Amino acid sequence: MITLQPLDMMRILPEIVLSVFAVLIMVLEPFVRAGHKKLLGYLALLGVIAAGGASARLTSLLYSWPGMGPAFGGSIAADEFSSFFIGLFMFVAGIVILGSMDYLERDHHQHGEFYALILMGTVGMCFMAASTDLIMIFLGLEISSIATYILAGYRRNDYLCNEASLKYFLLGSFATAFLLYGIAFVYGLTGTTNLLGASVRLAASPQWTPLAHVALILMFVGLAFKLSAAPFQIWAPDVYQGAPAPVTAFMSVGPKAAAFAVLLRVFLGSFTSAGDFSFWILWISAALTMCVGNLGALWQPNIKRLLAYSSIAHAGYVLVGVAAGGQRGISGVLYYLVAYALMNVGAFILIAYLAGADERLVKIDDYRGLASSRPAVAACLTVFFLSLAGFPTTAGFLGKFFIFRAAIHSHLIGLTILALLNSVVSVYYYFRIIVAMYMNDDKKETADAVLPWSVRTVLAICILGIFYLGLMPNDFMGLSTLAAMPLFK
Amino acid sequence: MLPLPLPWWATACEKRRPKMPLSAAPTALAVVGLVGCLTAFFAATIALTQNDLKRMLAYSTISQLGYMFMGCGAGVFAAGIFHLMTHAFFKSLLFLAAGSVMHAMGGELDMRKMGGLRHKLKWTHLTFLIGTLAISGVPMLAGFFSKDEILAGDYEGPLGRPLLFWMGTLTAGLTAFYMFRGLCLTFYGKSRVEPEAEHHLHESSSKMTVPLMVLAFFSIVAGYVSWPKAWPFHGHEAFDHYLDPVFDPATKALSYVSAEHVGGLTPEALMGLSVLAGLIGIVLALWWYLKSTEIPDELAERYADVYRILTHKYYVDEFYNFIIVRPLRVISEKFLWPVVDAGAIDNVMVNGTGRSTSAMGDVLRRIQSGNIPSYATWVLLGAVLWVLYIFAFHT
């Protein structure tokens, strides 16, 4: 019997706040006049800030009041790890909302549902990060996934978009089924779905039975789908390309980070007695994912698709950090996820606006001569790509550096070299876009509209963040290290 | 130079580290001397038949350099340096005078088109004559002292050999001969100058003739810095003593080497022989190029092959071209650049890496068929492979 305590509610306060705001937005939507729909966006932002504040308050009460700790009978753990991720999700949600307000206006889409869905999706992701119970994880996964399925098909009149959404839904459900199956096996083997309980019981036996291995693998398949790890990345290019660009921004970062949170908690925090086995799964996945992502991106003419493959590749780099494990590996992963969020969201939001109405201009060719016509925009895009490629002074470099440091500490030298060579390959396709922008003089038709202030704010935040994380990593590194600690209790 | 890598840097190294008289090694010096001797002789033979004034002087220079090496090779280093100094004076004089002639002739240097220039180019002629006398070793002029010292050293110096002496003397004769041949062809005899050039002929301005006169002066007196001890007025051999600090260690080292003297001839006899050789050369040249000018042509016809080899400088240039220059060019142009650099390294390895990487990318691209069931199959396939992996490796 689980009794509800006030403390439990406190510990999911961020999620509660977000849900309330989401519902509020949906309720208020009919009452807001057309043309003022942006107010809903501001409301959503308010909600995000409020939830973020709640999360911060929780964390700051660490020593004076038991703000952190388990909730709901051990299903939820409000610890530094989950706080870190909740903070990240809030940030991502915030800038996506900010960046999509004018996008929705321009393309005449519904505002209310969009913001509500983003908020609900974030709720799901928060639960994923904070859960210490497999069923809870599954719930969080489903909440965020369903929200994302709908968001992916938001442009109702675009058949590509509809197709992307359908694909995502069908394949996502398929993959989640694997996850559920694995959870079922774990329950069958251990009699509980609580991570702590299950891992203790599995560790009790001297060696893992094949069935336990199968259980772990099935869960991994489900998670790997969400992570777009090879060979389960196959949905990503089509879905990322079809979905509206701000949604892709959200999708490429949020659910992925949430899945990583789950991966870390489950594989590195809990089922550590699997030992060598999970290590090799991670190693092979990392190698495959990096290669598939980078090689696939080489010849893409469509910029959204190219960035989709690049996201796959980045997931690969993060997997290297997961494979490295340990304090260093996990803190590296966390740092990288923040950097990755900044780079990817910024890039996609910018692309959303450059693509023009109905996202017509999404080929690399459409970017030719951008440097002459809109030098500041081209410079911003260049910064994003340099960071994605991992050039020093950007966040991308330090993220990779911390991960590689962890990898070499764990003696994964081959994997590190593979990762570095992959980085070199990736330079080629990122630079293709730079070449188009700078080294061509044709002036192609681009969306001439001046960037709205909201987008400029997003860009400023992202670029400043990239340089801040690239040059002064101490604060965030400290945060990451702190956040990694709960996994080792 | 002869087609042999002359170890000149041996001498250079020796100067850098005077503590180790590297050149005191007898075998090394023997090589030096022999090479110098051959150089002197063969270059002189080439100069015999050259028709270009400057080319003749060029080969003469090579020949004289051979003399300097003979001096070093015989162990009388100071003599070699002495000849270097005197040679500087009269050879530069000769070249500048040749330039003056060329200027007067409007760029023409072929001696067959000259002749009788001494009437129009008085100062040039006079100075050229002095230079020629100096290089021929006519007594009391600079060349005589230095050349004689070398030849004496060849005979009785620490490492002297008779071979060096006799070859040197023979070459001295040849030198006198071809120099006077040049003199006669250019300045004496009938004028063979072409009519257009005839108008042109004038003595050069003082800007050109004054340096000639200065050099002519030194060509006369430069020899006196090293008046031989054996002569009357008790020569001070100042130049040799001046160079003593440099060559002392070497000389000391060599003093322990016993030379193979034949011994027979006295210094005076040596001197006489070299002067005689010079005189014979002069007389022969005057006879063949002033008086009976048809003799050279007859000889050229009779010994046509020898003549041709000499005129073509023993085909050394052609030999180098064939053995070294052309092969290098062909190898570089046809093989090293296109096959190795652009082909093997750049195309196969560098661009090849790029192409194979992008080929892999292409393959991956095509996997994305867009077909949902195929995607689902991939997911299933992945899961199945992982499960198989477990059973293969972890049970």
Place this chain on the structure above:
Amino acid sequence: MSWYSTHILTIIIFLPLLGAVTLACLGRERASAIRWVALLFSLLTFLITVCLYSQLDPGRAGMQFQELRLWMFIPPVNYHLGVDGLSALMILLAGFLTPLSVLVSWKSITVRTKEFFIFLLALETGMMGVFASLDLILFFVFWEVMLIPMYFLIGIWGHERRVYAAIKFVLFTMAGSALMLTGIIYLYNITDTFDLPRIMAHLANFSSLSPIAERWLFLAFFIAFAIKVPVFPFHTWLPDAHVEAPTAGSVILAGVLLKMGTYGMLRFCLPLFPDASREFAPLICVLAIIGIIYGALVAMVQPDLKKLVAYSSVAHLGFCVLGIFVFRPEAIEGSIYQMFSHGVSTGALFMLVGMLYDRRHTRLISEFGGLATPLPVYSTFFLIVVLSSLGLPLLNGFVGEFLIIIGAFHSHAAYAAFASIGVVLAAVYLLWMYQRVFYGEVTNSRNLTLSDCDLREKLILTVMVIVIIAMGVYPQPFLRRMDQSVNSIMLRIERHTVILTDRAPAGHTGGGR
């Protein structure tokens, strides 16, 4: 100690960046102002580098003008700067060539002038940072950062195949530096620090590195540097990059960027991994000699003037690499000196070719011929630079090459013999090129109306020629300041083989310079 003197290195590194930022604030129509501002900042930086070099204490061993600030805590990376004779000389070289590059691009860059000079100044920041860094990660940061401006310089303002050449350059270099990063992190794992002096102190204890680890680490660093130098057979990016780059790009690339490879070998490979250096030395020397001869032979048959000079760089830097890996103090000094003089000579050569290209828009030797007639002043400058490049005594090229050959001779006589062949071949391709381009009759009528050097060009070339002659006639000020650096390198190399007695500094064993 004033703030200026304790932070002179930071100033040198970031002053060009400040210039770039200033340029960014100017409007793009004000092309003239842009050029003057760029020139001003680069000249100012040069003056400060001269001050640095002259204030360098020749007698002190170890790093001078050090600056240390904590940068990252986990893992510990510091902002640690410092110079010795070697790095100060390289900084001087970079400082010297940048204002000249600005001057040489004065008229030829007409499109997007602002971005050009911004990138040029940013490049200078990167270069200075590489030479001054004493922390491995800081070094890596500057090393990679330098690639971006260079990429843009080649890719935007270059010639026909510029995009291909630029990306080839970046990818090639990055592949090498990827390996280097692995090595750096691995080294950190063993020694727990990224700080170069501390790593060296740590490794002075013999048991720190197993032979296998040392070998791999050496290779990781060496390959990155070998690509940069470039050592045969990693050289194929060089001809493309040099030919397609704009003049200023070629000058900086050949003058400074290539030297970073040899600098890296001297600063990292030899002191950190002396045993592995010794093991690989024969192979490396052979590759260097191949580079010398092969580079010269291929240069000989190039129809394109710029490509000829590019291959000549391969040959010249083969000398530098040879000088480093024969492990003799005079050879290392010669190598360092050659690094500087090659920067000046080949920089001047590229400038000259650029001036010709500005007039005729072609670089093919066959298009020229007899240029001495319409362009006498230009021909004279060209001749002096050509003679310097082939190593004529009394000009700067001779000193370095001579010292290298002497050192090589003491190591293996065969090395010296082959290297000397390289000197002869250099004369071949340079003089033959000079003859075809300048002597004889004017074969192409378009060349008759060419204008000779204007005041700006004369200024640039006069400065270069003065440096060339001064360095050839009086190398002592430079050689003196190298002694301590060479000493410390030799100490680390010879720690096994020699019982150290009182050594006279390397500058005096050459006999009466």
